Amino acid sequence: MVSRRAFLAGSGAVTVGGLGVVPGFLSTAQAAVSSTSGSPARLLPVFNRPRHLDYGDVSKLSGGDQTLLTTLQGIVNRTEPELYFLYDTGTVSVPDAKWLADMHLPTKLYKNPLDLVAKYRGRIRGAIVHDPAVPDSLNVATTLAGLENAVVADADQAKAHGLKIVKDLRGMFDDDRVKTYRWQLDNLFPKVTHKLLAGLPPTRVVDVEGVQWQEIARETQQIRDSSNRGTYDLDVSPKLGKEAVYVRFADSFTDDGWGASVLSVSVKANGTEIAHFLPNTPEEAPYLFDGSHSSIGGENNRFADGGNYWIYRFEPPAGTTSLVVTVEMWNQYLVSATDTSPTRIEPFAYFRDYVVATKALVSWLPPGGATGDLLIEHYAKYPTLAPYMGWFANDVSGEWDGVDLASKGGSPVVAADFYMNGTVHAGFTAPISDKPRPVRRIDKPKNKVYLTLTFGEGDNIQYCQRRLREIWDDPKRGQVPTNWTISPLLAETGPGIYSYFQRTASSNDLLVCGPSGGGYTYPGSWKPAELTEYLKMTGGFMRRTGLDVVYAYSSRQDDKWILLSPEIAGGYAEYTPTKGIMQTWDGDPLTVRQGGLPITGQWGAPGKAAEFKAALDQRIANWDGASPLFISGGIGAWSWTPSDMAELGALLGDPYELILANSFYDLLNRVL
Incomplete structure (x- = not known):
């Protein structure tokens, strides 16, 4: 057929x-x-439309069992999507269940999802067995699974499910990540799809249930200027008695982005120093139990904002009765301790259905050093515009460096490492309008502060699938004009998802193209000819999805974002339908015309409504009121909701006028 x-x-x-x-x-x-x-x-591979879905709740399964099922899903759904899984359950705002209900397809629930292995065993050749002692072998196994029509399993799983071992990777690799992925690139690249490449962590950190944390220290004031910087003695002796003590550093005010920051650590057991190190050094590594949710700052300090954190593990000598951790620390710290291992390491299962189904090559190469050099080789082998789908190691620094390397290599980035059921969403079709939202035109501008506010993160298709759906369904959405960044690539990776947001948008909701067009990228880092290809592709997707405003990055210089060049802005003007560009910016207020387009620097402020309004008032303090003032503001998508926007809107009286971005740039085009 x-x-x-x-x-x-x-x-x-x-x-x-x-x-x-x-x-x-x-x-x-x-x-x-x-x-x-x-x-x-x-741009991306086509999937057939699902007609019936077998589904199950996998939220309580181990990462290994989830990996077995998602790779099975990739093989089965390659021909026609038939498998769907619920990864998050237990709340009224579960995106997986909502998207499944929205499809209105015939379904069958499997209370034990692992029963699906037996049902579909005839569709697979067997199992690629990864080596639990070499985490990166799981990615090689995933690549091979796509090529061999097999699932990824460990030896025990293969035996339990009666699966033939197609290839056994145990003992084939060691902990040399570069050597592992070098073998994969040399041996498997000729066989994989060249339409995309993927980057997924081989493992994930999972919280252990029932762990009791004891608070040790907390900053009770919202300090963001390091004024409380000092040396703090943290007595964690109450947690002695078991094998080790775990110390967690987090943010005492999770909604404004100024969490704990640490520059040095020393540990004394009964008065004798047993550890001394600086963050981001080899000396730290033996004690850093979980650093995946933290970042490294300009002083080589380790910090964690919002809901992020990091954990150190200290194993004192037997008989220790006093354990004191001394740190140089500042800002909004929250320190707690436990005597129980708070996390465990499991295989990272997410997005592997899409990778297997498309026969993509998947790796995990931090963008610096020897691994970064090998990542550059990957980009060089793929054609221009082949997206890099997944994410990067090393959090924020990994993002900047990774996206920069991808941009130089001609690959737009699609943040997709937590994009679940991608093979189903890519196949499920729904109507998408190519008509932009009509502009509420302001014919006679007044001497006001014209303000447009935008939720970020929309380039991230997993955000669109999960967090955006959660906050979009807030009943207060639509009370004030709000822009929402979104990825136009959802037209191919999730047409039903895009269609939902488009058709349920109120007259006060405007979808705008996420940074920096058809995939996350830094336009200033591209080769000019390849950038032209990217902008043409972006223009096609924007027209296809009815978008006429774009939020863009440029590139970084001396750790600051620089203004898009006239040539790049002119490219957006020539090849895309955008009315203007919101540009990430960390300098003085920016409102300019560049390359024929108005460009405004995206501005943000910490805190929620009251603090945001106070920061706005401070920002316009020197405005003389003799002419219109234009401010483009960014809203924290992980901490704000439409209810917060409604609260802010109620505070924005004269001289502010909050408008949608299409009206904002329409007006700027006539007065700038």
Whole structure:
């Protein structure tokens, strides 16, 4: 049977055949649409539309069992999506369950999802067995699973489910990450898809239930200027008695981004020093139990903001009765301790269905040093515009360096490491309008402060799938004009998701293109000819999804964002339908015309409504009121909700006028 699916192109739905080497995917020739056809070329592989879904709740399964099922899902759903899993359960705002209900498809619930292995065993050749002693072997196993029509399992799982071992990776690799992924690139690259490459962590840190934390120290004031910087003695002796003591550093005010920051650590057991180190050094490594949720600052300090944290593990000598941790620390710290291991390491299962189904190469290469050099080699082998899907190691620094390397290599980034059921969402079609939102035109501008506010993170398709859905369903959404960044690539990775936001938007909600267009990127880092290709692709996706404003980055210089060049801004003006550009910015107020487009620096403030309003008042303190003032502001998508926006809107009386971004840039185009 020839597989088929409908995908949205412009304002009409075009049915295309899914012929080719991989069932369900367009061949290169089929994806390359002629310039006269009126339809954009396909960027990512096509999936068939699901007709019936077997589903189960996998939220309580181990990471190993989740990996077994998601790789099974990738093989099965490659031909036609038939498997769907619920990863988050127990609340009224669970996105997985909501998206499943929205599809209105026939479904069958499997109370034990692992029963699906037996049901679909005939669709797979067997198992690729990874080596638990070498975490990165799980990524190699995932790549091989896609190529061999197999699932990823450990030896015990393969035996328990009666799976033939197709390839056994135990003993094949050691802990040399570069050597492991070098083997994969050399041996598997010729066989994998070249439409995308993936980056996924091989393991995840999972919280252990029932761990009791005792608070040791807390900053009770909202200090953001390091004025409380000092040396603090943290007595964690009450947690002595077991093998080790775990000390967690977190943020005492989680909604404003100025959490604990530590520059040095020493530990004394019964008065004798047993540890002394600085963050981000080899000396720290033996004690850093979980640093994946923290970042490194400019002084080489370790910090964690919002809901993030890091944990040190100290194992004192037997008989220790006094354990004191001395730290140089500042800002809004919250320190707690426990005597129980608070986390465990498990395989990272998410997004592997999409990787396996598309036969993609998946690695995990921190973007610095030898691993960064190998990542550069990956980009060089792939064609321009092949997206890097997943994420990067090393949190914020990894993001900046990783996206910069991807940009230099001609690959837009799609943050997708927590994008669940991607093979189903990519296949489920729904109407997407190509008509931009009509502008509420301000014909005669007044001497006001015209303000437009935008929720960020929309380039991140997992955010669109999860957090955005949660806050979008806030009943107070629509009370005040609000912009929402979103990825136009959802037209191919999640048409139903994009359609939901588009069709349920109120007259006060405007979808805008997330940074910096068709995928997260830094335009200033691209080669000019390749950037032109990116901007043309972005323009096609924006027109296809009815977007006419873009939020963009530029590139960093001396640890600061610089203004988009006239050439880059002119490229946006020529190849995309954007009315203006919101640009990430950390300098003085910015409102300029560049390359024929108005560009405004995106400004933000810590805290919630009252603090945001106070910061706005301070920002306009020197405004003389003799002419209009324009401010483009960013809203923290992980901490704010529409209820917070409604609270802020109630505070914004004269001289402020809060408007949508299309009206904002329409007005700027006429007065700037």
